[in-house]
Amino acid sequence: MPPTEPVPCTDHPGFLQPAERADWHLDPVVATAQHRCRVECPRDRFRACALDALTAGTLDDDVRPRVADGVVMAGVICRGDAATEHELREIVRGHVELHWRATRPTHCLGCGRPMTTRRRRLPGHVVHESSGRCATCTRARHRAG
Structure with missing residues (x-):
């Protein structure tokens, strides 16, 4: 190819x-x-x-x-x-x-909480969504514009 x-x-x-x-x-x-x-x-x-x-x-x-x-x-x-x-x-x-x-940061760039992936959920961790941020921070960022 x-x-x-x-x-x-x-x-x-x-x-x-x-x-x-x-x-x-x-x-x-x-x-x-x-x-x-x-x-x-x-x-x-x-x-x-x-x-x-x-x-x-x-x-x-x-x-x-x-x-x-x-x-x-x-x-x-x-x-x-x-x-x-x-x-x-x-x-x-x-x-x-x-x-x-690209490597995913270990902690959310927005809130600083430890992150994990959707496939490997861990207690006390947030799910990585996009651009080094968790799902909650990514959605809040989109809402803010």
């Missing part, structure tokens, strides 16, 4: 290692590239990018696939080593908390 939105790495600096620079990963433009990748990349493309990076370093005469080297893919500075492979596999498996998974 093709990406639904353009990817942020197209035509932007910091995603590829300049041939003459071994310390390219320390450049602030690379940190910016990593951030863009993790924040702006469409959901449907992010994990696919990590999967692609696991074999992107493979040459035509290689027997086994090699991980990417000298690029930023899926928000990872790829160095072609085992650490890079491990980081990419964690993303593919879904073990890495990604930017589009």
Whole structure:
């Protein structure tokens, strides 16, 4: 399935290692590239990018696939080593908390009471409704305009 939105790495600096620079990963433009990748990349493309990076370093005469080297893919500075492979596999498996998974605060931003979900009701907790607020505070906010 093709990406639904353009990817942020197209035509932007910091995603590829300049041939003459071994310390390219320390450049602030690379940190910016990593951030863009993790924040702006469409959901449907992010994990696919990590999967692609696991074999992107493979040459035509290689027997086994090699991980990417000298690029930023899926928000990872790829160095072609085992650490890079491990980081990419964690993303593919879904073990890495990604930017589009918003986390619910533990306490309501309106009243400060502890919150829970509709599926897991707990005594003394209010139900999370929207925007980090409980159902009561969300409804009161809507009524107030």
